[in-house]
Amino acid sequence: DAGVIQSPRHEVTEMGQEVTLRCKPISGHNSLFWYRQTMMRGLELLIYFNNNVPIDDSGMPEDRFSAKMPNASFSTLKIQPSEPRDSAVYFCASTTGGAQAGTQYFGPGTRLTVL
């Protein structure tokens, strides 16, 4: 299995621009999570989906952030407009229920720099 795939791996943009991060979960997994990691705040859960449906987006910092999961194999996290304080590493993770009991598998992350 290829694991969780994220693109791009690095993104440098200027303040005010729109940024779209992409994630392909592990095939067969039915839950998907978006996290943000910074030195100051550690690892933060932004939003998660079960069966393509957003369940909890209370971690999304502002209305500038939005996430979609149009099908079981693809999700996006969009920031519009971006700000320097959005600079962080964004991780996507997926899991399945049953015997896996919620073990999350993480992608390699997207390092976002907003200038």
Added chain:
Amino acid sequence: AQSVAQPEDQVNVAEGNPLTVKCTYSVSGNPYLFWYVQYPNRGLQFLLKYITGDNLVKGSYGFEAEFNKSQTSFHLKKPSALVSDSALYFCAVRDGGNTPLVFGKGTRLSVIA
């Protein structure tokens, strides 16, 4: 609400010595406990988990963790540390329901040759 505490930001240990990375948790139901490791510029990698059964859980790279219900702890251990074990370690918990993992703040392990 679920929570995880990793009381040490940094743990230093000499190569060949045993290592322990501490974790305590709080959940309302039965805990599902996890350890992950993060190497520089990489995503989190699953090490091991406790769901039920034996209190001593063995995982990848020679790591193990001991579940202690009375102390609500799930400390990560390894009998003999390697320099290559140097990384950031995260403890995580979820209850028996369909909830996401709650992660601790992480402990940076430094193994010195």
